[in-house]
Amino acid sequence: MENKTGKYFKYAIGEIILVVIGILIALQINNWNENRKKETLKNEYKTALINDYTKDTIQINARLLRNNLRIERINSIGDSIENGHFNNLESYYKLYNNEFVGIRVTNVYNTNSFNLLISSGKIDLFDKDLRKELMELNRLQTTEKTVQNGNKGLLLDYMLNLGSKYPTIGNPLDNNATHQLLWKNVKVNDLPKDLVNHLIQERYTISRYIELTDNVLQQTELVLNLLSSNSK
Template identity: 35%
Template sequence: MIRFFSKIRYKLATENKVGKYLRYAIGEILLVVIGILFALQINNWNQQRKDNASELEILNGLQNEFNSNLDAINNSVNQDRMISHGCFNIIALIRSGKMEEQSEKLDSLLQFVGSFGSFDAVTGVTDEIINSGKLHILKNDSLRIKLTQWSGRLTDSKEDLDYRFENYHHNLMPFFTQNFPLVNGDLTKEITNQLTGEILPNIKGPSPFKTNFEELNLMEFESVIWLHKHNNDYVLYTDTGLKKEIQTILELIKSDISKKKQ
């Protein structure tokens, strides 16, 4: 094609048809430019198509990850609330003056308030997107910002979890083991081996050792329970905030996926 155009230009030049030659040369240049622009546009379309496919794949991965996190945070929030209620019931029992008459209930509550869990977020997809530099593929500015902030929010949450854990084991457990037969907690629980389905053996029968309720320091008892509730309430507050953040992120993801499929 180029050789064909060259022959035409040569013929016009040798025939001294300058005007026609210039018009033809300009037309040829415009044709080449249009061809280049068309090729670039096709390349841009192909790249855009690949980017859209990559973005949709990332969005689907994020949706699965944050749906999993939403389930986990719901379990954690529910557990946190029950622990706070358990602490409240222990304090009510302390103030009632009827702990000895309701010792079995107390055994159950002492076991329960120590069965707190923790929200362990799944972050594989988010970490891979950020660490691999793929974050720019996501066109939603709000979603990108929230994903970059997600790690920091989890770090803040872990600080509250660690503080609750340390307080429980450094303050509550020493007090409990010195004053209560914690082995009685086995009478109110059933643990199953998750690998085999086998029910793990528990201690049979209550402990022969009894709490000396007359010498029990009730103010200290109430204080350690209140401190545990106080720390647990902070975890509950943080988990509730994380739940709202997860829901917001999922709404952004859902909206973007919907737009991609239109």
């Protein structure tokens, strides 16, 4: 009986050990599967973010180039005015007709992947440093859009003021009867002052856009480098 009892206990202990080992193996497999799913999801977010931010850099660089050229043009006009090259009303009429142009001083960022990352609570898939830089990029984008919406509104007011005061075709010195009629009741002597004020506001708006967008571009490139290095 003692031998049978000892064998029974040994058998029971062996069974328990096998069950425990089985549970541990199952837990390990489950953890491995969960980690694999997290890694797969993390890589999907990385790919989406890299795609979005790459598109942003292409857009930003194109608009920065265009606005830097516009700043150069405005500065050139300012130098010409200071040097007395615009010394009669006709020269200002021509300047008004040629330089009363629209500009692009806001960016449309690709934020769908980032917004989904935040709303789903999956941002913890990334390490602390990358999370910090992602949030900083979002802050810079928001700042740029907020500031430039205000500046663009002021510039639009200047443009509407010019458009309401002065016709956008011809000038009163033309022999064309239509042009003379359009400019008949216009206070032409105010045009130089109004046009210069508009160009000053335009230069400020574009300069702020370039400054804020440069910050966004640098941060975007930093985030792209982090995403790419973490993908290796």
